[in-house]
Amino acid sequence: xxxxxxxxxxxxxxxxxxxxxxxxxxxxxxxxxxxxxxxxxxxxxxxxxxxxxxxxxxxxxxxxxxxxxxxxxxxxxxxxxxxxxxxxxxxxxxxxxxxxxxxxxxxxxxxxxxxxxxxxxxxxxxxxxxxxxxxxxxxxxxxxxxxxxxxxxxxxxxxxxxxxxxxxxxxxxxxxxxxxxxxxxxxxxxxxxxxxxxxxxxxxxxxxxxxxxxxxxxxxxxxxxxxxxxxxxxxxxxxxxxxxxxxxxxxxxxxxxxxxxxxxxxxxxxxxxxxxxxxxxxxxxxxxxxxxxxxxxxxxxxxxxxxxxxxxxxxxxxxxxxxxxxxxxxxxxxxxxxxxxxxxxxxxxxxxxxxxxxxxxxxxxxxxxxxxxx
Amino acid sequence: xxxxxxxxxxxxxxxxxxxxxxxxxxxxxxxxxxxxxxxxxxxxxxxxxxxxxxxxxxxxxxxxxxxxxxxxxxxxxxxxxxxxxxxxxxxxxxxxxxxxxxxxxxxxxxxxxxxxxxxxxxxxxxxxxxxxxxxxxxxxxxxxxxxxxxxxxxxxxxxxxxxxxxxxxxxxxxxxxxxxxxxxxxxxxxxxxxxxxxxxxxxxxxxxxxxxxxxxxxxxxxxxxxxxxxxxxxxxxxxxxxxxxxxxxxxxxxxxxxxxxxxxxxxxxxxxxxxxxxxxxxxxxxxxxxxxxxxxxxxxxxxxxxxxxxxxxxxxxxxxxxxxxxxxxxxxxxxxxxxxxxxxxxxxxxxxxxxxxxxxxxxxxxxxxxxxxx
Numbered sequence: 001x002x003x004x005x006x007x008x009x010x011x012x013x014x015x016x017x018x019x020x021x022x023x024x025x026x027x028x029x030x031x032x033x034x035x036x037x038x039x040x041x042x043x044x045x046x047x048x049x050x051x052x053x054x055x056x057x058x059x060x061x062x063x064x065x066x067x068x069x070x071x072x073x074x075x076x077x078x079x080x081x082x083x084x085x086x087x088x089x090x091x092x093x094x095x096x097x098x099x100x101x102x103x104x105x106x107x108x109x110x111x112x113x114x115x116x117x118x119x120x121x122x123x124x125x126x127x128x129x130x131x132x133x134x135x136x137x138x139x140x141x142x143x144x145x146x147x148x149x150x151x152x153x154x155x156x157x158x159x160x161x162x163x164x165x166x167x168x169x170x171x172x173x174x175x176x177x178x179x180x181x182x183x184x185x186x187x188x189x190x191x192x193x194x195x196x197x198x199x200x201x202x203x204x205x206x207x208x209x210x211x212x213x214x215x216x217x218x219x220x221x222x223x224x225x226x227x228x229x230x231x232x233x234x235x236x237x238x239x240x241x242x243x244x245x246x247x248x249x250x251x252x253x254x255x256x257x258x259x260x261x262x263x264x265x266x267x268x269x270x271x272x273x274x275x276x277x278x279x280x281x282x283x284x285x286x287x288x289x290x291x292x293x294x295x296x297x298x299x300x301x302x303x304x305x306x307x308x309x310x311x312x313x314x315x316x317x318x319x320x321x322x323x324x325x326x327x328x329x330x331x332x333x334x335x336x337x338x339x340x341x342x343x344x345x346x347x348x349x350x351x352x353x354x355x356x357x358x359x360x361x362x363x364x365x366x367x368x369x370x371x372x373x374x
Numbered sequence: 375x376x377x378x379x380x381x382x383x384x385x386x387x388x389x390x391x392x393x394x395x396x397x398x399x400x401x402x403x404x405x406x407x408x409x410x411x412x413x414x415x416x417x418x419x420x421x422x423x424x425x426x427x428x429x430x431x432x433x434x435x436x437x438x439x440x441x442x443x444x445x446x447x448x449x450x451x452x453x454x455x456x457x458x459x460x461x462x463x464x465x466x467x468x469x470x471x472x473x474x475x476x477x478x479x480x481x482x483x484x485x486x487x488x489x490x491x492x493x494x495x496x497x498x499x500x501x502x503x504x505x506x507x508x509x510x511x512x513x514x515x516x517x518x519x520x521x522x523x524x525x526x527x528x529x530x531x532x533x534x535x536x537x538x539x540x541x542x543x544x545x546x547x548x549x550x551x552x553x554x555x556x557x558x559x560x561x562x563x564x565x566x567x568x569x570x571x572x573x574x575x576x577x578x579x580x581x582x583x584x585x586x587x588x589x590x591x592x593x594x595x596x597x598x599x600x601x602x603x604x605x606x607x608x609x610x611x612x613x614x615x616x617x618x619x620x621x622x623x624x625x626x627x628x629x630x631x632x633x634x635x636x637x638x639x640x641x642x643x644x645x646x647x648x649x650x651x652x653x654x655x656x657x658x659x660x661x662x663x664x665x666x667x668x669x670x671x672x673x674x675x676x677x678x679x680x681x682x683x684x685x686x687x688x689x690x691x692x693x694x695x696x697x698x699x700x701x702x703x704x705x706x707x708x709x710x711x712x713x714x715x716x717x718x719x720x721x722x723x724x725x726x727x728x729x730x731x732x733x734x735x736x737x738x739x740x741x742x743x744x745x746x747x748x
Contacts, residue, residue: 023628121628181607188637189595196588214570233555254397254495263562
């Protein structure tokens, strides 16, 4: 049993059997890197699976080994926090396709070389299939809850739809059951930015001095804008100019330096991302997201996806999230209603756009706390 | 006098004097390429200046010499059309900084080599300053109207603010008086995509076999998404898959080809753009837009910008335009009200997002017709 009172470094599960994939292939030698927090009780019924978003990882509530920053949901997961590790055993796995220890395109294939683009295209359900095997290995048959924002919400919904006996509560935040055209479009731009970078080299850059950092940075910049609301960009940056290197107040340079603070901020976001994320992983994970369509998976009858679920659902959207707008959550709620699944739905008011699920939104804390204690 | 009953090819004005620029430089040997339609009347009071948007040009109502497509506002400009060339003399200049004949970064500097990044950073007001000299050369002291959408609207507002004696009517469609942080952010991504392309070569690619087509295509793809509404992307593409090359119905490839129609469409938009647009021009024109702030130009008192105007204003926004949302038009209207300028304002309902000003929106035709005949 994975008792884990203290768990700073990731644990790794090596799968004994090949992992079957939706694309028809079987992936050998799969490793799943994960962190746990809290203690699994004797009844083994207090586990919560936290699924991370596109560029997240298993460091949900521990310092990130590369950036040194606190966990990405440190404010939500911990002793006395909404996802209370004094009561719950929290498991957060890195998705397959990722680059923080779980098997992905940067992992070694059986020939001792990185998979690169030989890595099979995976789906959200493939990621969840790996999570399920991880749960089995930990002796967990049912989850108190599965929780995720954005792509994490998709994993939560996929678990509920495909392994309906596992989760007793499903919490999908700022997410969707079906990737919309606009999201597919933005993800395609990100992939094209990476693949347009000559340093991408068809994905075979692992032995080179540099990878497609420029392309990955551009992809991140474009994505980052979509995570924020227009309002938050205006209040945080507006048209404020960057101070000059000599400390003097900013002025238009009449050049192409980052004159505006928002420009400088975006460049920084793009560059710093390349230090912690693998460009090929970005390709594979966004591809999995663009393929995500629970409706199609269930023969065009989304309600059928949830026909066998025993879980309660909680669906949360944010009023300033234009990437996964409330309308998409509402659609999901209608489907859950049609499937007679108990579901609560709330659109929270928060200024931060899609990123609201990661940021200081006290109302979100209250909803999560309440739902986990129902 | 530029009588121009038939005017398929562009005319070009060569400025005798250097053009003073907001950045403090003076630009020598400026050429302004423009098209005209209709005939200037004897009173010289029936001229309408149509200002083009970011990647537009002077081919507002004539076949484009590179793409062979009809003019970008063919539906609006012509005999019997809302901007009726049977009655009005329509002038559409290519902005300086552009690449369709007006002086820009691809033009030859005095040393016989292309300016490239030696071209000075220009502003929207600099573009308009060139337009004003063009009007003078045509013997036009007052305009019946100045009209533009998006960046064209900015030029219209800049003309009204800085040369208040010239336009009698000002029509700004899907535009703003001050570029917002989100727009600056998207433009920065586009520029970074271009400058990240090694083929950009610091801007000195004109003598090379290839320019930064990949970077420019990515910039265009990202921008193109912002021109469309989520609704139009969903109704036009949704999650529909691309037919296969062999004509069979589309299926997920479990690869990185353009599986979805929206992906294929975006790739096409990106690639085809590179055949007609210069990457350095894209840098300079988006830079000019990010600098656009009529408020700052007038000491933080936007109403002062319009204190001396004699013009009537018409401000139009579209309900699905999230790039230049109605709120920005409404702000402008409040300022015009504060300046006691006669202004009518309408938010039109149209499904096409920001691009609505270019597309089939009969209500727009009616508003334009009505305003020009007031």
